[in-house]
Amino acid sequence: MALTDITRREVERAIEECDRLGRDAFLKHHGFQPARRYLLSHKGKHYDSKAIVGVAHGFLSGQQPLAASDFSGGAAHAAGLLKSFGFDIAEEHPVTGLTVDDLVHRVTHLKVNRSSGHRALYQPIALLWAMGRALRGEPRLLPWSETEKALKTLLERHGARGERLRPDYPLASLxxxxxWALHDYAEPVPTAHGDAQVRRWFDANQPLGGLAEPLYELFRESEVTRLAVIDELVDTFFDGLDCSPLLNDVGLVDLEAADLTETTERGSEPWLITAAEYERGCRLVEQREAKSQWERVSRTTQSPRRSRAVRRLVLGRSKGLCENPQCTGQPADVTDQKHPILEVDHVMDLANGGRDHPSQMVALCPNCHAVKTRGRTRETLRKTLLRVAAERHNAMPRTV
Structure with missing residues (x-):
């Protein structure tokens, strides 16, 4: 085994295989983990440098791909070899040991400065913009000049708490x-402290940047997580503000209609969700619920807060069928968005102490919903549905 036998030709064949299989399948097939630091940048896309070199070795005559344990992926080894062939190597922010859930937690627990007693909007505006890009499948990484222009426009329109036109400041914090990942820079990234230093660094280095890749993929693929994070950011940072113009500008308004028309691996039932999505969504909903209890006194808006993520969780749990065990039939048709004709409802009204949580919500066909709301037997049906909601919630598979 000798890395020095590999040429640019073998590397390009490994890149072609990664493009054909997709990153996750490529890594799984060859037994590699995602790159912790060094990424190969090629034609606007990024690849795990060590995995590419290991697979490239298998394209040498009479050789097999190398296992991850056979060699080092560091700057003096795999990454250095790729640089010698003229490839650009981007250095990812080291987040060793952080899971996707860790990263989501960091998004929903942002530490920001306050102005006049309110949380500054720099970071949430930047994140909502990036989430909209992920939803539309736009490139994860952008040149600094494009990022700066887009975020300056949003800060000018929606910086309702005196935010300056300084996209560099929130991105350094993220x-x-x-x-937030930054690539293709020569000098160490400064902290978000030191006003002039941060501006000078971005202007001088002109980095390529965007959401950390695990977050980008999660926000692109999981509607439940996306809705829950948007709910959390809006509730935490935009209390007393109408954020709908901002959500409209970044493409995050009519999510349910937009998402369900996409072609997904779930085929004709794109509203279905996995056990992992359900579990993560419930954790985020419960986190939001707990926070709202101790923040309620200080909130400007006192009305109960309804979560779109919760409705999506219940719909996915229902598998497209009315959850009333006494249902005598429901529409076999679906909506234009391939949505089952079901209405997600709180068994107990929020105003009467009910929870905005899947354990107290059900998906009902229009007829059963009408009976539950104004039928003569509604009180009996409510008791049944409250039991069913808890049972359905507790029966959902949990990830290990």
Missing amino acids: HRVGV
């Missing part, structure tokens, strides 16, 4: 906690 990068510091591993949420």
